[in-house]
Amino acid sequence: MASVSLDGKVALVTGAGRNIGRAxxxxxxxxxxxxxxxxxxxxxxxxxxxxxxxxxxxxALLAVADVAQRAEVxxxxxxxxxxxxxxDVVVNxxxxxxxxxxxxxxxxxxxxxxxxxxxxxxxxxxxxxxxxRASGAASIVNxxxxxxxxxxxxxxxxxxxxxxxxxxTRALAxxxxxxxxxxxxxxxxxxxxxxxxxxxxPAHHAQHPxxxxxxxxxxxxxxxxxxxxxxxxxxxxxQTLHVNGGAYLAAS
Numbered sequence: 656m657a658s659v660s661l662d663g664k665v666a667l668v669t670g671a672g673r674n675i676g677r678a679x680x681x682x683x684x685x686x687x688x689x690x691x692x693x694x695x696x697x698x699x700x701x702x703x704x705x706x707x708x709x710x711x712x713x714x715a716l717l718a719v720a721d722v723a724q725r726a727e728v729x730x731x732x733x734x735x736x737x738x739x740x741x742x743d744v745v746v747n748x749x750x751x752x753x754x755x756x757x758x759x760x761x762x763x764x765x766x767x768x769x770x771x772x773x774x775x776x777x778x779x780x781x782x783x784x785x786x787x788r789a790s791g792a793a794s795i796v797n798x799x800x801x802x803x804x805x806x807x808x809x810x811x812x813x814x815x816x817x818x819x820x821x822x823x824t825r826a827l828a829x830x831x832x833x834x835x836x837x838x839x840x841x842x843x844x845x846x847x848x849x850x851x852x853x854x855x856x857p858a859h860h861a862q863h864p865x866x867x868x869x870x871x872x873x874x875x876x877x878x879x880x881x882x883x884x885x886x887x888x889x890x891x892x893x894q895t896l897h898v899n900g901g902a903y904l905a906a907s
Contacts, residue, residue, distance in 0.1 A: 659686045659886075659887065660686060660886065661688035661881070661885060662687035662688075664884075665689045665739040665741050665744070666689070666742075666746065667690075667691040667742060667779065668683065668690060668693060668748055669722050669747055669749035670695075670748040670750060671701065671704055671748065673704075673848075674846075674848040674849060674873050675846065675848065675873045675876050676748045677704050677873065678872075678874050678876065679746055679880050680692050680708065681704070681707060681708065682878065682880065683744065683880070684708040684711065685711070686885065689715065689716070690705075690714070690716075691718050691739075691742075692708070692716065692718065693718045693722070694717070694718075695721050695722070695749070696719070698717070698719055701718075701719065716734065716735060716738050718731040718735065722747075722749045722774075722776075723778070728778040728779055728782050732786070741789070742783050743790040744793065744795075744796070744884045745779055745787065746795075746796045746798065747775065747820070749772070750768075750772045750798070750800075750813070750817075751767055751768050751813070752810070752813055757809070757811045764812055768812035772816035772817065772820060773819045773820065776797055776820060776823060780827065784831075788835075793834075793836045793837075794836070794839070794888070795827065796883050796884060797823065798876075799817045799841065799843075800813070800817040802817060802844075803818040803821060804821075804897075805903055817842075820840060824839060824840040824893065828893030837888065837889065837891060838893065839891060839894050841895075842895050842896065842897045842899070842903075843876045843898050844871075844897065844898070844900075844902050844903060845871060845899055845900060846873060846875075846876060847871065847872060847873075848873060864902065865899065865900030866900060866902070868900075870900070871900055883896065
């Protein structure tokens with residue numbers, strides 16, 4: 656991380672209260688960026704991440720906002736710019752990952768996944784666009800998922816949303832390149848995280864062994880995000896970087 660400098664940059668990370676979002680926030684701060692730590696409702700988690708950044712000598716702002724609600728996103732972006740004066744990096748990480756058989760899936764469960772993952776990325780990116788344009792060297796990093804490429808049982812809503820994120824990445828890479836904004840996707844797979852629901856490990860994990868013989872860590876995903884947000888990745892756009900220990904390679 657020390658080789659990537661984000662000094663003077665400001666980054667927004669959605670869904671930043673725990674797991675991959677937390678690791679991304681800490682890694683961006685370690686590289687020198689001021690970080691806007693977004694959570695939807697769990698202020699305690701968000702405060703813990705922001706305070707950890709502050710304790711390490713970094714700059715952080717807690718932003719409690721539902722990314723599926725445009726008014727809340729607009730207020731979050733305004734608060735970030737008021738505090739830091741700029742915005743250079745947007746990491747669209749917020750997601751839902753509940754497993755449910757398709758035959759039993761409610762319309763609400765379906766819509767929630769699309770609203771958080773896809774609509775959230777739309778709202779945050781569009782609201783931040785004037786400031787990203789002004790940056791001169793801005794980056795958008797969307798967090799996808801291996802199942803958006805490989806598929807998975809009992810996660811139709813998540814797989815669909817994550818596949819859409821890849822499409823959004825490619826479309827925006829074309830459209831925003833003339834503005835000097837790179838747009839890429841990091842696609843984690845088989846990462847050890849703390850999960851809210853009863854199943855400790857998603858069912859599809861057992862179906863996809865990794866080539867490296869282990870699960871990944873949130874810090875390893877964060878490293879990919881920091882690279883794509885940094886000066887060494889300015890000639891990379893429209894790409895999906897898979898971080899899954901070779902599991903997708905083995906599956907394909």
